[in-house]
Amino acid sequence: MNALFSFTSGLIFGIGLIVAGMANPAKVLGFLDLAGLWDTSLALVMGGAIAVGSIAFALAKNRTQSLLGLPLNLPTATKIDRRLIGGSVVFGIGWGLAGICPGPGLVLLGSGEYLGAVFVVAMLAGMCVFEIFERQPELSSITNSLD
Amino acid sequence: MTIDWTHFTPFAALIGGALIGLAAAMLLLWSGRIAGISGIVGALLRPVHGDILWRVAFVIGLIAAPTLYRFFAPLPEVQINANFLNVVLAGGLVGIGTRYGAGCTSGHGVCGISRLSLRSVIATLSFMAAGFVTVLVLRHLVH
Structure with a gap:
């Protein structure tokens, strides 16, 4: 069950990277090139990811176990x-x-x-x-x- | 600084970002794990019994993503400007750096910042700054 959820998570993660343009190195370099023509898109990728991620981490804060009953492995x-x-x-x-x-x-x-x-x-x-x-x-x- | 409006894709970036956040949320809430790619992969090189399958499943999901995407639409065009030797060097530095720094764009940049970890904020600022300087040097000072 755990493997199925992490497989699906990896799949969604990868689709997200493709949709966002992160899987195109030329676009990533366009973001890292502050001195040239600056493609700011990838700042929005991080913004979108953090916006959703923050909710999850806020929810996880009050839990001791995951929804599958596994320990929550948060970095210490x-x-x-x-x-x-x-x-x-x-x-x-x-x-x-x-x-x-x-x-x-x-x-x-x-x-x-x-x-x-x-x-x-x-x-x-x-x-x-x-x-x-x-x-x-x-x-x-x-x-x-x-x- | 000039904004590149022709390549600016705000909606795709936000939706793609939200999907990445959703994937991280799922891994956290169901599996109790941080979606940090370098950590998920790196720990497989020091395998611990009972801590292997979910990692392998996540990596397979990530590698299978383009195949699933192709069912619905052609993959967006990909352009890799770096040559073979640069890619080898880049991969090596990314491998060593993410393990010593204990995270990459996903673990520190997305998950770490989402849980307001100062350590991850510092790491993210460090690799962002290094990335900006590297591109500045390669594109504007060397050429």
């Missing part, structure tokens, strides 16, 4: 450190390079776009690099010193 981290900001900056540079973030990357893969598949493989490789560093005590001490 509140620390603002170099890891959070540094990671986000590295992500932003990658996003600005091609105009693709993780969700649209997977949608482009599903559209049969060859470069979408290349992006997803490279992204998984990047995530593996993170895993390798996190699992090796001597390596993670290097990145933990960033905190």
Whole structure:
């Protein structure tokens, strides 16, 4: 049941990305190009998503369980450190390079776009690099010193 | 700053955004999970028993979305201007960055801001700023 709901959620999420224009990297870069001709559409995508999302999170606040009786896994981290900001900056540079973030990357893969598949493989490789560093005590001490 | 009115698609953007919000709402209220794509995918590389199926199902849904869309209308045109090497570099940076930063456009930008998390607001401002600067450098300073 849970898998069915998350499958449907992924499906709606992907349709939303396509409708919004987020699955078109050229449009995303048009939004990120403040100095050129600025396509503000994607600010409205975030606005629309946050408007609906806020209601859901407000509803979830008073609950201890999901509607399927599962625990509500809300993030508990509140620390603002170099890891959070540094990671986000590295992500932003990658996003600005091609105009693709993780969700649209997977949608482009599903559209049969060859470069979408290349992006997803490279992204998984990047995530593996993170895993390798996190699992090796001597390596993670290097990145933990960033905190 | 000049607004690009010819490519401005406010209604599609709002409806698409609302659908993304709806998907996040559904995953939260029924499955009790945050719809953060990088986290959903990333945690599969460190699989925990009993925490795999919903993640895989979500990712399959996302990948299947264009196929479902095609049943109703032709897919909108997609343009990827980056070349192969840039896409590889971009993917690698996105993979590493989203894991260290614990989220991407969906997890921090949509869900985090929706639940008024200061951490997510800071992360979103950071990756937005980095994205703006990267495009500024590549489009206006290098060329």
